Amino acid sequence: MKVLVIDDDSELACAMQPVLRTYSIDIDAAHTPEDGLQRLRQENYDLLLLDVMLPNTNGFELCRQIRMSSDAYKGIPIIMLTARTDLTDLVVGLETGADDYVTKPFEPRELVARIHAVRRRFWERSQPIPVAEPESEELICFQLDDSYLIIDPVKARVHVGRRNVVLTSMEYELLLFLSREPGQVFSRDDLIYSLQGISRICTRSIDAIVYRLRHKLRTVNPKADFIRTVRGRGYSLIGMRMASPPPDQTPQAE
Structure with missing residues (x-):
């Protein structure tokens, strides 16, 4: 599995790489939103780890930009990396199109479990969904x-x-x-x-x-x-x- 992490903390990506490789997860790192978008255009990634706090913008806005893009990467599964714990902030972020979030600091095994869970749900969402019945007009x-x-x-x-x-x-x-x-x-x-x-x-x-x-x-x-x-x-x-x-x-x- 190939994962891109967009985070201005270069030490975080370096620390994650050897641990995630033991789970057959390869990581590429981008430290600015611009570099991250460029890498998404050039490479095919299975998942994106996106930090909320980024220079010149925030991860929520970048997530929204990715989802609204016409590029092939618009459907990539996204996990937000955040130090925020307020439920309202988190659900607003998820409404921009993120699939899950991990609160910093986190254990590598927790991150691996989230990555696999999001990838599994990504596959499940690709399966046909039954057509809903028309709604009744009654209150x-x-x-x-x-x-x-x-x-x-x-x-x-x-x-x-x-x-x-x-x-x-x-x-x-x-x-x-x-x-x-x-x-x-x-x-x-x-x-x-x-x-x-x-x-x-x-x-x-x-x-x-x-x-x-x-x-x-x-x-x-x-x-x-x-x-x-x-x-x-x-x-x-x-x-x-x-x-x-x-x-x-x-x-x-x-």
């Missing part, structure tokens, strides 16, 4: 205490009561997937599969997406805690399913 409504969660599958909008909640495409699709089987516990792998075709996504980033989704719902109503964590198993949507929201909770027509 999906749940009640939890005195809070109401309303999903409009046609307009792809979510409300808590009468207030609109602005979600990213990944947050919306994850919530919609959970709402189809309320009370059912879905593993992180189940949720990854549900998001295929929307964005590249990794197991740990599911936690970050759920964290941010919960925060957005509870910002509107602190009691709107519709997503339950089942330790060691995954997540489920809770609340009583209703045929329609009460008149005083129905979202206003737009």
Whole structure:
């Protein structure tokens, strides 16, 4: 396997090379974004390790640039190398197109495991995905205490009561997937599969997406805690399913 690392820390690449070679992983190093892009154009790599903190730009922006490129390397699997630990920052980075992230400092064996996991998911994503059924035009409504969660599958909008909640495409699709089987516990792998075709996504980033989704719902109503964590198993949507929201909770027509 041939891997490119773009990181302005030359010592990091030197330290990784002998360790990764024992796992049959060869590394090329670029220390600037410009050099990295040039190498991607000239060589065929199996995976890119991309540092977040780079001179003149950041890894998230470079990742976005790669994904929006018309060059052949636009689909290369990308693992971000970052010292950031804030979940919101990390999921924003993943939404630019990264497949996974590793927090510095890291153990070489952890990095090797992530590389193989991302390559495996890269292969799985290349397999055919079943065509989804058209969405029903009916509103999906749940009640939890005195809070109401309303999903409009046609307009792809979510409300808590009468207030609109602005979600990213990944947050919306994850919530919609959970709402189809309320009370059912879905593993992180189940949720990854549900998001295929929307964005590249990794197991740990599911936690970050759920964290941010919960925060957005509870910002509107602190009691709107519709997503339950089942330790060691995954997540489920809770609340009583209703045929329609009460008149005083129905979202206003737009």
